[in-house]
Amino acid sequence: MxxxxxxxxxxxxxxxxxxxxxxxxxxxxxxxxxxxxxxxxxxxxxxxxxxxxxxxxxxxxxxxSDKGKKEIPITAAIPMAAPKPEVKTVAKSTLKAGSHNDNEEFVRYLEYLERPMLKDIRVPRLNVRERYILQVKDTSGNPVPNCQLRIFLSQKNIGEYTTSSSGEAILFVESDPGNQKIEIEGKYLGNSFSHSFIRGKEQVVPILVSSARQIPDPLPLDIVFLLDTTGSMGDEIQKLKDTLFSIHHRITSKIKIKTQVRFGMVLYRDSGDEYITKLYPLTSSLEEFQQKLDNVSAKGGGDVPEELDQALSETITEQNWNDSGLRLVFLVTDAPPHLNRHQERNYVWAMKEAAKKGIKVYSVGASGLDMAGEYVLRQIALFTQGQYIFLTYGEKGESSDSDKALVSHHTGANFKEMLLDDLIVSMVKKDLSYLVDVSLVMEEEIPEPAQYNAFSLNEKVSNLAQQLCHSASQRLKEKPSIAVFPLQIENSKRFKNVERFVQDAISQELKKQSCKLVEREEIKKAIAERMLSSGAVLDEKEIGQITQVQGAEVFLSGRLYAMGESMVLFAQLVDVKSLEKLAVARVLWTPE
Structure with a gap:
């Protein structure tokens, strides 16, 4: 008994x-x-x-658990606890990710917005088709960060921005199609200036300030991790815990510039959980931050959406950001915000506030992120000049919509898979590289001449040509005759392997866009004859005269130049007779 x-x-x-x-x-x-x-x-x-x-x-x-309880001998069959449902996970040491820059691949982003799969998703749909890159430079041609810009259309303030480390701000015009002139009021180092441009003529708007840029020494670098800490985020949080010291070392040791690095953190869950948000102010003590990070655990959640609206708003408005250096956010989540609410301070308000303060947001999609989540994270990155980063699980090309464990990414196949911490380091280094001379950026110098991956460079050139044709489509007649002029190379030694490849790729892409091309040899011969007689560099008027003689209606000219560790390819389509710029485009490419 x-x-x-x-x-x-x-x-x-x-x-x-x-x-x-x-x-x-x-x-x-x-x-x-x-x-x-x-x-x-x-x-x-x-x-x-x-x-x-x-x-x-x-x-x-x-x-x-049975800890502390007296062991009882079992002599009959005992019902066992139900096994945990299978969850798709990745080993902590092998979290890999790809990235996509929608501002660089803007035409493709517009195509993504038209995909039928997005038709029934309830998300804030903003008009982004009219986009301008406001590019502020100093008297030496250096990008000017932390320049404040106020934008006016019909005397109405339609936006405020602070330029990023690349000296750029992204302007989307959503209203007032009637007025064609956009006015800009700017301020840099206490000096005010003004600028204006006509809508529809240029995608890239150059703005020159009269003083040389000033970079603080040391340079303030603020990095905030905005972390979804609901139950499914354990792997991603652990990866950050394990690699924080390595990330800090690689950021500070491989760039020959003094930086004052501070880390901060905002955690968030959802209504009904232990907390909605927790904010840890930016600190320069790596040990102090690591201790706080080590105490973070993944719990709660349950339904799909989480409280991203409040978390992003507090990250932008309540952190103790610097005002003279770089400000970066890495948002890591596997769920969209609540999209059925009507509140003023939602993620759309927060991302526009981030652009106003010059805070760049890199959004990281973790396993299980759905299409609504992808849409939101790409929108945030687009408006703040960040990138959309997505964890990968060995898939090639776009994610499968039938596999709910994957991260939704409809960005094409042109992405390079990297370890997540490597990707974070590369993003930070790229932002820092705009603020120093090329020779000071990397200890691991890019080989001269630069090595390049033909596939990735061809994708960039293809995107550039598509942007040009898309922007000029209303003013180009069917099958226009185009003369492609040799590119100006600002560092011929560094880019000599690249120049001819780019020329060929542009020509091939223009042919795909139903353009007729003037023979290259005829153009080169005409240029040589003109320069022999004048002995000077050709200006646009002379180029127009040459191309008109060759029977071209439009000419394409451009240049290659270095920006930090990257190469900028700038090109424009110009009407031969009027010399009117029909379209301007620019892409950024980093040699491997």
């Missing part, structure tokens, strides 16, 4: 444990829970909490 009673007690105990575990998995949506980590100290963070309520997720695994 005594043995029988012990068996009954054991069966009852194990059944209770099974029910409790089952409740946990249901509540967390079958996500991994890091119950061993202790909560971050409240005195070092700003926490937005819901009223306290006891929830099953507030318990740890220890509450349901």
């Amino acid at each position: 005594r043995i029988f009673m012990l068996i009954l007690f054991s069966v009852f105990f194990c059944s209770c444990g099974t029910q409790k575990e089952s409740m946990i998995y249901k509540q967390l949506g079958a996500s991994a829970v890091d119950a061993s980590a202790s909560p971050a100290p409240e005195e070092t963070s700003i926490v937005r909490e819901k009223p306290e309520s006891k929830s099953i997720e507030d318990f740890s695994d220890e509450d349901f």
Whole structure:
């Protein structure tokens, strides 16, 4: 009888444990829970909490274990706890990702917006078709960061921006098709200036300031990690914990410029969880930040959307950002925000506020991110000059919509897979490279002449030609005759392997766009004769005269020049007779 009673007690105990575990998995949506980590100290963070309520997720695994209980011999079959539902995970040391820059591949982004699969997704659809790259440079041609710009159309303020490290701001004009003149009021180093341009003529708007740029020494570099900490984000959070010191070392040791690096963090979950947001101010103490990061655990969630609206708004407005250096956010999530709410401070408001303050957001999509999430993260990156980063699981090309464990990415096949921490480091280095001379950027210098991947460079050139034809489509007649002039090369030694390849690729792409090309040899012969007689560099008027004689209606001219560790390819289509610029485009390419 005594043995029988012990068996009954054991069966009852194990059944209770099974029910409790089952409740946990249901509540967390079958996500991994890091119950061993202790909560971050409240005195070092700003926490937005819901009223306290006891929830099953507030318990740890220890509450349901047999630790400390007297062992009972089992002599009968005992019902076992239900196994955890299978969750697709990736080993912490092998999280790999691809990236996509929609501002560089803008024509393709517009094509993405027209895809039928997006038709039924309820997301804020902003008009982005009229886009201008405002490019501020100093008297030496250097990009000017942290220049404040106010934009006016019909005397109405339609936007405010702070230029990024590349000296650029991205302007989207969403209204007032009648007025054609856009006015800009700018301020840099306390000096005011003004500029204006006519809509529709140029995609890239050059703006010159009268003073030389000033780069602080040391350069302030603020990096904030905006982390979705719901239950399914355990792998991504652990990867960041494991690689933070390495990321810091590689950022500070491989660039010959003094930086004052600070890390900050904003955590977020959803309504009903332990907290909605937790904000950790930027700090220059790596050890202090690592300790806070180590205390972060992944819990909660359940439904798909999370509280990204509030989290992004607080990241932009409540962090102690510097105002004279670089400001970067890495947003990591596997879920979209709540898209059925009507509130003023949503993610759209926050991303525009980020552009106003010159804060660049790199959005990272983790496993299970759906198409609505992809749309939102790409929108945020587009408006803030960041990039869309997506974890990969060995797939080639675009993600499969039928595999819900993958990250939704409809960006084409032209991406290079890298470890996630490598990708973060490369993004930071690229932003820093705009602020120093090429010779000071990398200890691992790019070989001279630069080596290039023909596939990736061809994609960039193809994109450039598509942008030109797209912008000039309303003013080009069917099958126009185009003369492609040799590109101006500002560093002929560095780019000598690239120049001819680019020329050929542009010509091939223009042929695909139904353009007739004037023979290159005829153009080269005419240029040589003109320069022999004049002895000077040809200006646009002389180029127009040459191309008109050759029977061209439009000519394409451009130049290759270095910007940090990257190469900029700038090109324009010009009407031969009037010398009117029909279209201007620019792409950025980084040699491997």
